[in-house]
Amino acid sequence: MGIKKRIGPQTVRFSSPPAVLSCACAAGVKECQGPLGKCVDVPCEDDLLGQDSWEKAESQLQRYALDAVLRKAGAEADSLDVIFAGDLLNQCIGSSFGLRDAGAPFYGLYGACSTMSESLSLAAMSIDGGFAKRAMAITSSHYCSAERQFRLPIDYGAQRAPTAQWTVTGSGAVLLEKKKPRPAASGVHITHVTTGKIIDAGITDSSNMGAAMAPAAYDTLSAFFNESGLGPEKHDLIVTGDLGAVGMQIVRDLFLDDGVDLGKRYNDCGVMVFDLDKQDVHAGGSGCGCSAVVLCGHIINEMRAGTWKNVLFCGTGALLSQVSSLQGDSIPGICHLVRFSSEVM
């Protein structure tokens, strides 16, 4: 008895591709000064957002993104069948405190910075599987809460490595719904997801997350190309989540070793979200909020405007903790792929 939607060991093709009903993002001051600043739905005037801690500010970012995505859809939170949410904080408090008043069924996720594509994958499956009519995917990160938790409080003024990345202060949310019957179908749909495996290349430098995650991005993209038969040339944009300049070059090189030139269609949300020359972010942006803000503020809107028709969105995560690093362990990476298309009829 076959599983028709499963087209390979890691890849699912939806029988009725879920549609993006709306998307929205909130972001901090530095992000709004970057190249995509004008795409942010809720630009924040300072990074505390009226809260008394960085962690509460991160929860507030999720509330802003949730409110904005519902407002744009003309929907209420209680119309959501399920929310898939996550963040980088210990015990995912950005999500659980940010969304505790939403009153909707809630699944918490942890995929490190890959969580935006993980949440989109599961939200899309919940719809195509017939379990939900409307499902939300939402994630966040905050520079100050992440620095305090994973590195040092920013007040210490520690020097950052050239390969280090700058955690994006932001949250993005996508509201998915069941595909409308023809001929009404239009807009942006999710056609495929490829679920990542844990890939550990033995990197131990926690200031070089791009290098730790790049092999996972290569692995998942290769699986998608092989299993779907849709190669790089079938896509207008292939975008990784937060490999930054260092990790992005590694992915390029790994594909070049296979004789595949990803070319100009390949980009990375961590490279897109900041001006790497002018904003002093070293290798680029990172965090659950990085790919979420770039997807929800920029990519989906550009797809709607016709700039891109078929996009591979590949969230990338480093599955380490402070404890695993202090115990000398290496940094496993993971990458989940979501294929968006505006050509679904």
Place this chain on the structure above:
Amino acid sequence: MGIKKRIGPQTVRFSSPPAVLSCACAAGVKECQGPLGKCVDVPCEDDLLGQDSWEKAESQLQRYALDAVLRKAGAEADSLDVIFAGDLLNQCIGSSFGLRDAGAPFYGLYGACSTMSESLSLAAMSIDGGFAKRAMAITSSHYCSAERQFRLPIDYGAQRAPTAQWTVTGSGAVLLEKKKPRPAASGVHITHVTTGKIIDAGITDSSNMGAAMAPAAYDTLSAFFNESGLGPEKHDLIVTGDLGAVGMQIVRDLFLDDGVDLGKRYNDCGVMVFDLDKQDVHAGGSGCGCSAVVLCGHIINEMRAGTWKNVLFCGTGALLSQVSSLQGDSIPGICHLVRFSSEVM
């Protein structure tokens, strides 16, 4: 256009209930000395399991549970279409390091101690939705890694509150597969899941998790009873994840206020896993591993033996972190329900 599988705001009824192919658990010394000790597939001789840290020992527990569940099914890890996994440690390293060599598509989850029912819910949806033929749900916890992370290292010998619970050292795994066509269908299947909402009753005492989680258990069970039309009397066992003696009594009382007596059919994995009179665990067991070990070592096997036919398994989680508690925030709870039945034809 209706969503036939969705029978209420929180509840899904599967069109083709996924079957339990196999289940297995590994557990520590104290757990094996408890009332369910003889049900443990992999009893550990000490709680370090040959590792050099408690966190690595927790990952080892997941490896033991994974190996055992695959062995019992006569399956290889690469036959898994997807693993849903989680634990309580920061950044879920119990799962990511425990399963990094499994080589299977992996989704990390965080639902605190509710993660076993969250992982089962999503694994079952992945199968009934047509996305996977075989899916695994696996979680773990470890007394020593949890104490060090959430409270104090055990070496400090801190005194425990009477309402405190004892984190179970253990891991449980369930391997689900697509239901076989009649007449071959037999054994234990998952018929329904009810996805929990975040419920915050304002409890701030992190030594009284049972009280913090009980309102969520009441909320999810009530939603299931209302939406499915299957009341308590239709079930042989209703079991919460880790409310312990304190939280369990609160759930009883909340239902009594509604005129519903859960009676003897109601139990709690935290109360079942230890001998509360003799094992000095205060209010009972807790942790992601608590409900996992009781489900995989005891409940499913008793269902196979005919002791129980219809069981509501309700994992309960407290969505706090050390930081949220130190910042004075209350403890949001969540409960996800999975209904098992041996009467699916």
